[in-house]
Amino acid sequence: MLSPMYLAATSNKPLSDSSHQPASHQESASHQASVQSQNQPPIRVVLAKLGLDGHDRGLKVVARMLRDASMEVIYLGLRQTTESVIAAVEQEDADVIGLSMHNAGHLALAPRILQALRDAGLDVPVVIGGIVPESDIATLTEMGISAVLHPGSSAVEVAEAVRGSLGEQPVGK
């Protein structure tokens, strides 16, 4: 007998025709699922900094931390606009957006990106990193920011914030 995986990979049946399901498909689907859970596809994160500020030390460190946490980072870097971030999120099908903020611009920039995401019909969580006073965190999370990371956050905290932002997404959406 050939393996179910063999069938899965060679199947050329029109899969959209769900009324015609060979039993082996069901079998291999569950097998596939277990293989996938062992080997989850990487989380894709778009990393960018909005506005004019040129401090990218934190952004670069976070990029490496996420890579080392097995994620794929689409690095946009400095001086991005809401438009360029949205375009990247759409084309790259990013799971999470990571934005670096430094010059106390978070209260102006965060609503802008969230509005742009809504306008584009994108339901992608946003994690902010940078110098954000504790008293502003509640304001940011209320407006829809998933998490806020401070300078000095550990690699584990950074990765957990990104994973956590996905966990909060409604399942099956």
Add this chain to the structure above:
Amino acid sequence: MNQLEGRSSTADLLEQAINGKRRAQGQLLTLIERGGFAADEVTELLHHYTQSRAHNSTLAGARCHAAVVGFTGAPGCGKSTLVGCLVAKITQEAGVGRSPAVLAVDPSSPLTGGAILGDRIRMEENVPAARSDGTDRTANAAVGGGAFIRSMATRGHAGGLALAVPAALRLFEACGYGPLIVETAGVGQVEVDVTRTADTTVVIVAPGMGDAVQANKSGLLEVADVLVVNKSDRPGAEDARRDLEHMLDLGHMTGLTGQWRPKVIMTTATEGTGADQVINAVQAHREHLEHAGQLEARREARIHQEVRDRVSQCLETAAEYHLGTKPDPLAAALKERITPAAAAAAISQHLLASDMPA
């Protein structure tokens, strides 16, 4: 990750994608990249769509194929900057209906499987067309215009990438993009293989980095249809050009490169110099292929290769599955009662004797 779609919604996604919805195009690419059932389903649906479009079309021979151009070269040669420059030129100058799509392939970390994909941003850099009118990246074609850029990590398995790239290109084509560009770091067999999916392959070297020699050694010169010396404002650019021409001369003498002799073009991508010549050379190569009847041959070779890749992947999967069940010959080999070769022969025989699915 986001929104693992059920069957019907894949069809919905495809419909949206074909109607130009970039979000859907991006999501379908994710399914393709992930492989397995969902990817096969996308490919299947795409096939039906293209078939019916060709059937319904009033134009004869409507099954046109978008040109596929591969760009490869060692890290640091300015490949992404050059691609970005060409994309901007094509989008801005070719008039209506020309929206290039780019697949930018970068290696995953072998240690963690993660990746930092920086090609996208490099493509948006130094685009001279966007400079001259005093605007900048917000007005850049690569971001806001008709072009579509997708970054793809190798994810550690050459086979998966080899399957995903042709499928992604088919999706781009169905969605009306063209020309299609595949960009890979010119290191290793994976890249050379992926480059083979193109009608025209552009190999880029930079002066003074030993790129030309390296490209020759790694077999890249053999697949090159157009050669570019980028950063040609640097010292050593002329030497690099001469080296390439010299190696081409040798290649010609051994008959390696066939009838087409690749042009060597000098560019400075950061200034936009030479971009037009690259576009013209790619065009000329495509015309050459058409006249020589090789376009069809290349297309067939590609499909042949893809089928072969799929077959080997299946065999590999089957072998792994089978070995995982520890059949008797394996057990015997482990105890050194029979040789590994004998065990393999026995297992293979068993595998190949199995019923093939109808």
Add this chain to the structure above:
Amino acid sequence: MTSNRDQFTTMSGVPVDPVYGEGPLPGEFPYTRGIHPDMYRSRLWTMRMFAGFGTAVDTNGRFKEILRHGGTGLSTAFDMPTLMGRDSDDAVWSTGEVGRAGVAVDTLADMEDLFADIDLSAVSTSMTINGPAIVALAKYIAVGDQAGVPRDQLSGTIQNDILKEYQAQKEYIYPPRPSMRIITDMMRFTTAEMPRWHPVSISGYHIREAGATAAQELGFTLANGFAYVEAAQAAGLAVDDFANRLSFFFNSHSDFFEEIGKFRAARRIWATWMKQRYGATEERSLKCRFHTQTAGVSLTAQQPEINIARVALQAMAAALGGTQSLHTDAYDEALALPTEKAARIALRTQQIVAHETGAANVADPLGGSPYVEWITDEMERRASEIFDHLLELGNGSMLEGVYEAVDNGWFVGRIADSAYRFEREVNDGTRIIVGVNAFTEGNDNNGDNLLRIDQATEDLQLKRLATVKQARDDEAVSRRLAAVRVAAQDPTKNLMLPVIDAVKAYATEGEICDALADVFGRYVEQAVV
């Protein structure tokens, strides 16, 4: 205790000499131990505090206050749009950033407001601006011209160090080579007409803040300095005519002895290279003068008050390292712009170092310590490795080597590597940062008493800019902008002149920078992660 006295004693009354030890003393080549024989005895370091936000009128008020209290140095911080060559009414880039991190200066009118009723011949002005530095300097000259102050009476410093922008701070506009042409034009102009002006302050501060090590800060910064020297020489200037007006700006970080070794090595390397490689003969051309600021990046948001201790130790390292001026960071800067109270504590901190610790009584008090001498040599050795690499890249030219290393991402790559190594050490606990990965009891990050800039500043500035644009002669503006473009295309022309003309016609900073970008292009960095 005052600093100008005949006799200096310890707190207990023990008399102390101006310097101890053998070998080349302070004030002697190669100046490892300091540029003056008795260092701070004759003159303390300048306590320069960098400040400013809101509108030009607000900052003018603050300037006058400084002058009333006997200060003579005015230090100008510009807002982000001004630093990037964008006008306040630039809808894409400036919204939300006007007047936030510094003062907004769009047209000459704002510069007039900034220095209204201030005698420019009697003050020294420091302007921290790089990409659009030529426009800022032109405006300052224009204000002086209006008031009838001769240009040779204008005194001050403009940061104007574009090379470190590509390496670290990223506030560039044009690609490196045209930017360098602008800087050499400014050097030629100031050498001829403004002998009291320092046209470049070569800055390692931002390189360090971006994550570089001490040795990288030292090596990259001095390499940039040599690159400016080579560019100026290539532009026809004689080294002794301009070298004494080059100054440096370093970071003082938390590793006390490493920092002191870095400062000492900087002086030795600069003097040696200027003499041997660039043929400087005048003593003043050999002396590495520098301003120091404590490391903003070392400040923690956790238990912010303990930053006062960090700043004190870093200030002490700068003093023992022989700095000519010092800015001490406010303890709350990890959270927001400093409050007035925090800025005052920062100033008091360096006053304690200067007047209470006795550190200013003896020149280079650590000289001769085996460890300090060793780490000085080690800093020099590591910097030399950097110079060797750059010279190889540039085929013997430091200027070409720096261009190449900017272009191929070498600088940003090395800095990113160092930053990541540091973060990993903090992460895995091999490097302790108090309050961050150890001794965290008492962490209570709060948002109380943080300075916030309101939207009113931006609205006011937008109104101001609209009024100026309304009143000016648009015809004259476009004529003079055209002249800027023409001069930009001709490398034999000095850009200072047409830029001064354009400024005087009330062309905005954004318009002038755009005109130059039409010819020079805009730089976007090669992303190296």
